[in-house]
Amino acid sequence: MNRLLRIAVLATALSSCLSHAQQNPQDHQEELYRAALRALSDGKLEEASAMLQRVVDQQPRHAGAWLDLAISQCELGKSAEAERLFVRLEQGFSLPSGIVETIARYRATGCGKPAARRDAWLVVATRGRDDNVNQGARDPRFSIGTGSTLTEYELDPDFLPKADGFSQLAASWLKPLGNSGTNAIVQAYSRWHEHERTHDTASVLGAVEHTWTAGGWRLRGTAVLGYVTLDRTLYQRQQQVQARLAPPLKLAPGAEFALYANASRVIYPTRPAYDSNTVELGGIAGYRSKRSLTQATLTRLQDDSSKSRPGGDRKGWFGSLQWYGEVNERLTLEAGLTRQHWRSERIYSPRLIETRRLQNTTTVRAAGQWQLRPYQSVVLEWRGTFNRENISLFQYNSRALQLSLRWDNF
Structure with missing residues (x-):
């Protein structure tokens, strides 16, 4: 049914493209259409077809509904009816x-058979400027020790914002492995100053x-293996297993909800004391309208480390609010707005920094994408990161502005 959901999203875009030809549909008709899309994504083809037929009866210029109706008939194996609807679409729009x-x-x-799925490509070339590429400390002064041994120092310029x-180059490739709902994904990224x-x-x-x-439930599982270099030296090895489970809830038209879980292992070859195992549990809620998507995430975090990592294990939470609009x-x-909170379980460094590290990181992001031609767009993006901690050495601000040229499925 993933294929049907993608077709439904594509149909919504088609309906938007042809909105100049529509007859100002009433709100309840749009609600009926969104309910039909929900039924399609849940695999309820007969129910969705009935609702879509009512939509096109009331709004004969609703191109998206015509396409969804044709696809649903094809999925039900009704080849003749699907072909009639395809021809109706081609002649009328x-x-x-x-x-x-x-x-x-x-x-x-052929109807009733899975449609062949195509590879998906994305390449992005970017040029930008960051006012703190090294995450330099916000305050040049810091203190070490306690009581009579408390001493104030001033940071070397190398540890202040630079x-x-x-420039950066990013590419991703998604390849469907047959028609069973399995995908292989490869991503690569490089940034140089x-x-x-x-x-x-x-x-x-x-x-x-x-x-x-199964039974209206939808589970998407992902296994990930990654490598990160810093200054041309291997910095991290990452292993992750993710799961996103959408239960068959009766939600308002356009509403979405899923449970989320992630388990990751990060290894630092040059800094083994910082190796960690992180578990993340929470939920994702969203609302999809005809031309926009709003999504909120809230998860609980548990990060277990080696005994030698300063501060030891830590607990926290992560929240985000994202909006996309056409x-x-x-x-x-x-x-987008994200907030991450960490609290260490032990003193960061006995006799030197006698406190448990408390970290709050906020990231704000805004972007606009303009399509130059099919498969090619330009993207302007601003991002601000504000890291607030009770240890001044680690507090920093970073703001970046970048312009990208991207190619999709060229």
């Missing part, structure tokens, strides 16, 4: 290339994900 390709794939494979320009070359980073990640559906056929806006 000016279809975007993506919809034309989708219809062609269904015709080529601004620099940077004009002057602060010791902070150059690169990473490569490989993952396999699979989606299971302004028109070419302009998309994004905004």
Whole structure:
């Protein structure tokens, strides 16, 4: 049913593209359409078809509903009816290339059979500037010791914020492994600076994900293996297992909810004292309208480390609020806010820094994407990170502005 959900999202985009031809539908009709999309994503084809038929009866210029109805009929094995609806779409609307390709794939494979899934590519070239590439301390003064041994020092300039320009290149590739809901994913990233070359980073990640559906439940599992370099030296090895479980809840049209779990192992080859095992448990809630998506995440964190890591194990939480909106056929806006809280279980460094480390990191992000031509867009993004701690050595602010050129599925 993942395929149906992707088709439903594509159909919603088609309906937006052709909104100039629609007849100002009533709110209850749009609610009916969103309910039909929900039924499609839950695999309730007969129920979705009935609702979609009511939508097109009331709104004959609703292109998205026509496409979803045709696809649902095809999935039910009703080839003749699906073909009639495909022809109705082609004759009644000016279809975007993506919809034309989708219809062609269904015709080529035959109704009732899985449509062939295609590889997905993304390449992004970026140029930007960051006012604190080294996460330099916000306050140049710090104190060590306690009581009569408390001594104040001033940081060396190398540990204060350094601004620099940077370039980066990122690429990702998703390859469906058959039609069983399994995907292979590869991502690579490299960032290099004009002057602060010791902070150059690169990473490569490989993952396999699979989606299971049963009785209205949907489970997506992912296994990840990654490597990160810093200053051209291996800095991290990462292993992760993730699960996202969507229960069959009766939610309002457009509403989404899923439980989330993540277990990760991070190894630092040059700093083994910082090796850690982290478990994250929580939930993701969202609301999808015709032209936007709002999503909130809240999780509980537990990070277990080796005995020699300063501060020892730590506990915390993570929260995020994300919004994505389509302004028109070419302009998309994004905004995000994240907050992460950590509290160490032990004194950070006995006799030197006699306190348990308390860390609060807030990240604010805003971006706009403008489509230049099919498969090519330009993205302007601003990001601010504000790290507040009770140990002044680790407090920092960082603000970055970047401009990217991206190619999708070229």
